[in-house]
Amino acid sequence: MIDKDFFAKYQKQLVWLFNTRIGRWFFKLGTSSIPKGEKIKAVLPNAISWGKEGSYKSEFQTNNKFKISISQSVFWNLKFNDWCLFGI
Secondary structure (H helix, E strand, O other): OOOHHHHHHOHHHHHHHHOOHHHHHHOOHHHOOOOOOOOEEEEEOOEEEEEEOOEEEEEEOOOOHHHHHHHHHHHHHHHHHHHHHHOO
16 A cells, blocks of 8 residues: 555655654654754655755665554544544
8 A cells, every 4th residue: 555656656745744843743853864944855665865956865764664654644544534434
C-alpha cells in the first residue's frame, strides 16, 4: 500500500505536510539534523532532503521511519472512522 510509488506519486503533498508545524511534530523532525527554518525538498520512505538550489543535504534512516509513521496514521484513521460510523 505505502511503498516507493506512493512517495513518488504524492511527493508534493508529503513535502507540504513535512514543512508544516504539525508535520514536523508528527514525524519528530525536531530531533533530526535539519536546521530550524530549512524547507524540506524531498521525502522518501527512509530519507528526507533539504537545502537551497544546487546544495542539498539528506538525512537517511536505517529503517523506513517515514513509511511506518504514515502507515500507522492511515491505520488509526481508518479504525477511528469505523468507530465513528459503525460503532465497531
